[in-house]
Amino acid sequence: MxxxxxxxxxxxxxxxxxxxxxxxxxxxxxxxxxxxxxxxxxxxxxxxxxxxxxxxxxxxxxxxxxxxxxxxxxxxxxxxAPGYRSSFDKLVGSDGVATSEITDGHGQVKIDGEEWSARTLEPGLTIATGEKIEVYEVDGATLVVYPVFRSLGP
Incomplete structure (x- = not known):
């Protein structure tokens, strides 16, 4: 010094x-x-x-x-600022995989190596473990997801 x-x-x-x-x-x-x-x-x-x-x-x-x-x-x-998206907003539209069975009440997904709590978009829908998903929206700290390779609704 x-x-x-x-x-x-x-x-x-x-x-x-x-x-x-x-x-x-x-x-x-x-x-x-x-x-x-x-x-x-x-x-x-x-x-x-x-x-x-x-x-x-x-x-x-x-x-x-x-x-x-x-x-x-x-x-x-x-x-x-226009165009700013928070890290949560950037999750919308992301692809991932179900790491546990997902129902309209609870489940787990992995997106970009991170584990998230998730629930299905439609009531009564169940997504099996290992199935590919996409994020529809973020609800608090829970991701609302739907299956990529299945059609939704009736």
């Missing part, structure tokens, strides 16, 4: 850059707000290099304010 004593701002800048780059993997805006706080810490370190406590306080304050004020606004704008 000796080389960073004179140039502590550089350490803050590196931390900020790493967090900002890692944000690209999550898309949750949390690391971006923390990166901005670290950036504020870097600016503070450049202005008052010997006052590490002030640097930390500024970084924490900026990150906290951005997390509380800016992040919810950004998330709302992204989610309200």
């Amino acid at each position: 000796e080389p960073f004593q004179e140039h502590r701002w550089l350490l803050w800048a590196v931390v900020s850059a790493v967090m900002a780059c890692t944000e690209m993997l999550s898309g949750d805006f949390t690391l971006l707000m923390l990166a901005a706080g670290a950036g504020a810490g870097a600016i503070t370190a450049a202005i008052v290099p010997g006052m590490w406590l002030v640097q930390v306080l500024v970084a924490v304050a900026v990150a906290a304010i951005l997390l509380a004020v800016l992040r919810p606004t950004l998330l709302r704008r992204v989610r309200d």
Whole structure:
């Protein structure tokens, strides 16, 4: 840490850059707000290099304010944008396979390697284990499914 004593701002800048780059993997805006706080810490370190406590306080304050004020606004704008589909919405139309018998009350399916609770689209319909299914809709945490290779209804 000796080389960073004179140039502590550089350490803050590196931390900020790493967090900002890692944000690209999550898309949750949390690391971006923390990166901005670290950036504020870097600016503070450049202005008052010997006052590490002030640097930390500024970084924490900026990150906290951005997390509380800016992040919810950004998330709302992204989610309200035309064409946005949540991970649940993306399940609609997905193909999978029944891992247990599915009735209109309960069952299990596997979609893209993930296990989900499921029920059939039509009352009285039963889907056998191993049968191919497609997701019709998402009802809470339960997928409403129908068999791919059978006709529905009378």
